Amino acid sequence: MSNAFFQIPEIKNEPVLSYAPGSPEKAAVKKAIAGLKKKQIDIPMVIGGKRVRTKKKVKIRPPHELSHELGTFSKGDKSHVEAAVKAALKAKPEWEAMSWEDRASIFLKAADLLSGPFRARMNAATMLCQSKNIFQAEIDSVAEYCDFLRFNAKFAEEIYAQQPPVNPKAIWNRLEYRALEGFVFAISPFNFTSIAGNLSCAPALMGNTCVWKPAESQIYSAIVIMDLLEAAGLPPGVINLIYVDGPVAGNYIFNHKDFAGLHFTGSTGVFQNLWGTIGKNISNYRSYPRIVGETGGKDFVIAHKSADAKEVATALVRGAFEYQGQKCSAASRAYIPKSLWKKVQKYMLDDLKTIKMGSPEDFTNFVNAVIDERSFDKITNYIHQAKEDPKADIIAGGNSDKSEGYFIEPTIIVAKDPKYRTMCEEIFGPVLTVHVYPDAKFEKTLELVDETSPYALTGAVFAKERTAVNIATEKLKNAAGNYYINDKPTGAVVGQQPFGGARGSGTNDKAGSVLNLYRWVSPRTIKENFNPPTDYRYPFLGEE
Ligand code: NAD
Numbered sequence: 001m002s003n004a005f006f007q008i009p010e011i012k013n014e015p016v017l018s019y020a021p022g023s024p025e026k027a028a029v030k031k032a033i034a035g036l037k038k039k040q041i042d043i044p045m046v047i048g049g050k051r052v053r054t055k056k057k058v059k060i061r062p063p064h065e066l067s068h069e070l071g072t073f074s075k076g077d078k079s080h081v082e083a084a085v086k087a088a089l090k091a092k093p094e095w096e097a098m099s100w101e102d103r104a105s106i107f108l109k110a111a112d113l114l115s116g117p118f119r120a121r122m123n124a125a126t127m128l129c130q131s132k133n134i135f136q137a138e139i140d141s142v143a144e145y146c147d148f149l150r151f152n153a154k155f156a157e158e159i160y161a162q163q164p165p166v167n168p169k170a171i172w173n174r175l176e177y178r179a180l181e182g183f184v185f186a187i188s189p190f191n192f193t194s195i196a197g198n199l200s201c202a203p204a205l206m207g208n209t210c211v212w213k214p215a216e217s218q219i220y221s222a223i224v225i226m227d228l229l230e231a232a233g234l235p236p237g238v239i240n241l242i243y244v245d246g247p248v249a250g251n252y253i254f255n256h257k258d259f260a261g262l263h264f265t266g267s268t269g270v271f272q273n274l275w276g277t278i279g280k281n282i283s284n285y286r287s288y289p290r291i292v293g294e295t296g297g298k299d300f301v302i303a304h305k306s307a308d309a310k311e312v313a314t315a316l317v318r319g320a321f322e323y324q325g326q327k328c329s330a331a332s333r334a335y336i337p338k339s340l341w342k343k344v345q346k347y348m349l350d351d352l353k354t355i356k357m358g359s360p361e362d363f364t365n366f367v368n369a370v371i372d373e374r375s376f377d378k379i380t381n382y383i384h385q386a387k388e389d390p391k392a393d394i395i396a397g398g399n400s401d402k403s404e405g406y407f408i409e410p411t412i413i414v415a416k417d418p419k420y421r422t423m424c425e426e427i428f429g430p431v432l433t434v435h436v437y438p439d440a441k442f443e444k445t446l447e448l449v450d451e452t453s454p455y456a457l458t459g460a461v462f463a464k465e466r467t468a469v470n471i472a473t474e475k476l477k478n479a480a481g482n483y484y485i486n487d488k489p490t491g492a493v494v495g496q497q498p499f500g501g502a503r504g505s506g507t508n509d510k511a512g513s514v515l516n517l518y519r520w521v522s523p524r525t526i527k528e529n530f531n532p533p534t535d536y537r538y539p540f541l542g543e544e
Pocket of ligand 1: 266273297499504
């Protein structure tokens with residue numbers, strides 16, 4: 001146990017570089033993309049610090065350029081899950097015995113490497129792998145990941161400093177923030193490189209060792225995370241990266257007595273299924289596993305008649321269509337008062353006419369491809385249904401093409417029925433559904449916003465009138481874990497807006513905050529008595 005104190009200086013958010021024409025950062029990332037595209041890499045799993053390859057190779061292609069092969073990854077099986085768990089358990093005693101300052105210094109160094117020599121490579125890999133334009137790659141894989149690494153070190157320091165009162169004369173009380181007993185299983189989604197990194201780094205910072213299973217469509221940038229962490233000095237076995245099908249990993253891990261925690265980000269259905277499995281196996285575990293999950297969203301924007309139409313339109317265009325709407329926080333349903341709609345619609349349609357779609361390698365493209373064929377088919381299915389449904393009008397976009405890459409135009413559906421399917425279900429693509437409501441029914445519409453979907457991740461209200469803001473804030477109290485006033489519902493920044501939702505959107509343990517880190521420790525209270533009693537009798541036993 002080490003509670004010695006070396007204070008981490010004040011942490012600042014990593015600056016987001018501009019990548020303007022002629023900038024050195026733009027030249028560096030262009031060079032990194034060209035370098036990556038020139039060679040085909042064979043990506044190994046990383047188990048106990050060893051690079052593990054198998055004969056089963058899966059091809060990796062950029063979602064926006066299916067004719068190009070970036071390389072392959074080695075698919076693992078049950079034996080790799082077993083090996084990863086073994087390696088995590090083997091590395092655990094030494095890792096948790098290390099002082100927290102030493103652990104933190106590894107992650108702080110990783111942030112500095114990412115901000116410097118790894119920056120261009122991490123951006124390039126994320127752009128090619130997940131089809132992000134440079135701005136989306138930079139705010140995610142560099143800025144947010146640096147912020148997770150640095151702010152979490154500071155939050156860890158805050159946790160370790162929390163100690164019960166001391167009576168130095170007689171009693172010394174201490175809290176020892178032990179790691180969980182066993183290993184943590186981190187399962188990450190495709191859409192944020194930073195989340196993929198944080199899901200194992202956050203528990204690891206607190207002394208845990210992890211098995212990490214990324215989404216297959218993120219493996220090309222996942223290996224850069226492992227290279228970065230190794231370069232920063234992460235010991236072998238602390239984080240073990242495996243590429244296996246979810247159920248293959250789950251069947252072994254959720255039956256293992258040392259399974260101590262799940263750190264998950266992904267869809268609601270998968271998380272509920274995993275929770276059910278853990279519940280069924282509960283008597284097999286050494287401890288009650290910590291279950292932390294950030295899941296789906298159906299994020300709203302509601303405008304009041306006093307709102308500024310241009311501000312609403314800009315928030316919707318950015319909030320709904322940046323990264324092709326593949327953010328858990330993306331605006332996907334909007335409620336606009338009749339008196340404002342004509343203007344909001346015009347501004348949005350004007351904007352959409354100027355938006356270019358294509359490869360992220362062309363920096364003038366705002367919209368790129370969706371992640372894979374499954375997503376493409378799912379999203380376009382919603383659009384085709386809306387085309388045929390008299391209850392829905394498509395007023396922008398609606399076209400798609402998967403011949404060269406998985407491209408779907410930013411699409412706006414207007415739904416007369418506020419419970420129309422695309423107002424309720426998570427689509428996870430560039431599709432925004434708008435419901436136009438009578439100006440006088442603002443409060444009724446707020447109730448509708450609250451009831452319409454099972455999720456409660458992000459949401460925004462736009463209004464100039466303060467009373468309208470206040471009514472919305474109160475009525476929508478449980479409708480969003482991240483709630484915005486006159487701002488788009490995406491783009492939460494670590495250290496500023498801790499992120500997470502409740503209801504069907506997750507356990508709301510707020511990634512990138514001290515709340516999340518508390519889930520990865522199991523405190524032991526230690527009371528030391530400097531003057532132990534030598535007589536069992538209390539004074540009240542005395543005779544009058
Ligand atoms: P997904 O649920 O399809 O996959 C997430 C991860 O779970 C992947 O690694 C996948 O391989 C794994 N998985 C799937 N089935 C499994 C099983 N049976 N056992 C073990 N693992 C299994 O999600 P996705 O498509 O990668 O990501 C998009 C989803 O993630 C959306 O629903 C989005 O809202 C959500 N998301 C939420 C947040 C948040 O902070 N709330 C952030 C990002 C993404």
